[in-house]
Amino acid sequence: MRAVRQYEFGPAENLRYEEVPDPEPAAGQVRVVVAASGVHLIDTAIRAGTAKVPFPLPELPMTPGREVAGTVDAVGHGVGREWLGRRVVAHLGMTSGGYAEMAVADVTALHELPGHLDEATAVAMIGTGRMTMGILALARITPADVVLVTSAAGGIGTLLVQAAREAGATVVGAAGGGAKTARVLASGADVAADYTSPGWPDEVRRALGGREVTLALDGVGGEPGRAALDLLGAGGRIVLFGFSSGEPTRFTSEDLLRRSLTAVVALGAPILKLPGGLRALEERALAEAAAGRLVPALSAFPLKDAAAAHAALESRATSGKVVLVP
Numbered sequence: 001m002r003a004v005r006q007y008e009f010g011p012a013e014n015l016r017y018e019e020v021p022d023p024e025p026a027a028g029q030v031r032v033v034v035a036a037s038g039v040h041l042i043d044t045a046i047r048a049g050t051a052k053v054p055f056p057l058p059e060l061p062m063t064p065g066r067e068v069a070g071t072v073d074a075v076g077h078g079v080g081r082e083w084l085g086r087r088v089v090a091h092l093g094m095t096s097g098g099y100a101e102m103a104v105a106d107v108t109a110l111h112e113l114p115g116h117l118d119e120a121t122a123v124a125m126i127g128t129g130r131m132t133m134g135i136l137a138l139a140r141i142t143p144a145d146v147v148l149v150t151s152a153a154g155g156i157g158t159l160l161v162q163a164a165r166e167a168g169a170t171v172v173g174a175a176g177g178g179a180k181t182a183r184v185l186a187s188g189a190d191v192a193a194d195y196t197s198p199g200w201p202d203e204v205r206r207a208l209g210g211r212e213v214t215l216a217l218d219g220v221g222g223e224p225g226r227a228a229l230d231l232l233g234a235g236g237r238i239v240l241f242g243f244s245s246g247e248p249t250r251f252t253s254e255d256l257l258r259r260s261l262t263a264v265v266a267l268g269a270p271i272l273k274l275p276g277g278l279r280a281l282e283e284r285a286l287a288e289a290a291a292g293r294l295v296p297a298l299s300a301f302p303l304k305d306a307a308a309a310h311a312a313l314e315s316r317a318t319s320g321k322v323v324l325v326p
Contacts, residue, residue, distance in 0.1 A: 002326070003100035004306040007061045009049025012310040015064070015099075017303070023097065023104045025076035030083055030107055032090070035119035037098040037303065038067030038127050039322035041244060044310050054268075058096055064306075065098020065324070067091055067127045068105065069119035079107045087113040089122035091130070091282065099306050101326045111282060114290050121289055124296035124321035128155040129285030130278060131241065132294075134271040136163055137281075138264050139215060139239045143168030148204070148213045148228050150220040151244060152189060153180035155321035158297040160217050161187045166293060172204055172213065174224060176316060183297065183319055195224040201231055217241070218249055225249030229261070237262040244316075296321050 003020045025031045043064050049057055069089035075081060090105040097103045113122050135156070141147060147164040151157040152173030164171045165188040172191040173184035181192040191207040193200045204213075212233025218225045221243025229238055229251055240249060240263065256263060264270065274281065288294040297320025301309040305324075312318045 001101040002303070003063045004065070004303065004324075005061055005063055006047060009047065009057070009060070012044070012047065012307040012314070015047065015307040015310065017306070020063075020100075022102055023100075025074055025079070025104045027077040028079060028107055029076040029104045030072045030079055030088075030110065031074040032068055032070040032088060032103050032105060033073050034068050034098070034101055034103055034326055035070040036068070036123045037065045037100070037103075037324040038123040039301075039306070039309050039313060039324060040066065040127060041242075041313060044314050047310060055094060063097045063100050065096055065100070065103070066093065067123050068098045068103045069113070069122040069126070070103075072110075073102075075107075083107065083110070087119070089113060089119070089126045089286070091126045091278075099303065099324055101303070111286055113286075117286070117290050120298055120300065120323045120325070121296055122286065123323050124155060124298060125285040125289045125294070126282055128296065128321050129159065129289065129294065130281035131266075131271070132156050132159040132163065133281040133284045133288075134274060135160065135217060135239055135241050135266045137274050138266050138270060139217060139237075141167040141169050141215065145169040145214045146172065146208065146211050148172045148174065148216045148231060149189075150174050150195065150216070150218045150224050150228050152184045152187070152192070153297070153319045154219070154244075155296065156219055156241070158183075158187050158320055159294050161189050162294050164217075165189070169215075170208075170211065172208070174200065174204075174228070180319060187297070195220075195227065201227045204231060212236070215239070219244060221245045221248045226251070229255065232259065232261055234259045235261070237264065239264045239266050241266040298323055300325050302326075
């Protein structure tokens with residue numbers, strides 16, 4: 001089979017598209033003929049070997065990729081043969097191997113796909129979607145909320161905009177550039193703001209006509225995240241789920257006390273401790289996609305162009321979830 005291999009940490013150019021032996025499923029595993037692989041921002045940090053990776057770096061050489069969807073074509077010892085031929089999606093966890101024409105996954109990680117759900121959508125929902133479900137569980141959006149979503153044209157951001165609108169809230173989406181703000185409006189936001197434009201918070205205030213932001217969902221951090229925090233009215237809340245800008249949103253306890261704000265971190269333990277854990281979040285995300293209530297935005301690249309996909313993601317040139325297609 002063909003797969004993407006990495007022999008040293010560093011730039012995107014270190015990802016090589018090569019011929020490698022077909023993987024064989026071990027006990028309790030299946031082999032999946034991959035139709036779509038997910039690319040995540042954490043993949044780029046792992047590839048670069050940065051200190052920002054929140055777990056030990058993998059041994060090299062390796063094949064990156066933690067999310068796959070496709071068809072089971074082989075099973076390991078102890079796995080029922082009824083899995084053969086089923087269309088499935090799986091999150092591979094800390095292990096890698098997803099950027100390939102075939103991948104192995106634990107049978108306990110599999111979700112069978114309904115006939116109408118395509119593999120690229122499933123890949124988006126198994127990782128990005130489950131994170132979105134966790135954020136929403138912690139955010140508890142109500143129809144009375146005015147919700148501000150940063151990176152609203154990204155994979156998680158697009159889903160958050162749709163979910164907030166579905167909940168009946170007023171939605172403000174902030175993204176970088178005119179093309180992305182247009183996509184934010186197309187996703188259902190009431191207001192779209194370009195956070196690369198000076199003075200964008202004032203534009204949001206004018207657009208809201210006196211209403212205050214009650215909830216900020218921030219995955220960007222840095223200056224956009226701080227501006228989102230400053231847009232909150234008294235008693236508002238902010239849910240922090242990342243910092244794609246390179247630095248977290250900065251604030252102090254005085255910032256929170258002065259306006260009676262609440263800050264929630266939607267990373268790690270708060271997500272893992274939700275009822276049912278990650279498995280329940282995955283099931284919920286896939287069900288939302290199957291019902292058509294959440295539709296992920298996708299940026300697809302050929303598997304052989306994984307290096308280009310990484311470069312585009314790092315330069316913020318993509319919109320939605322990045323997927324690789326063999």
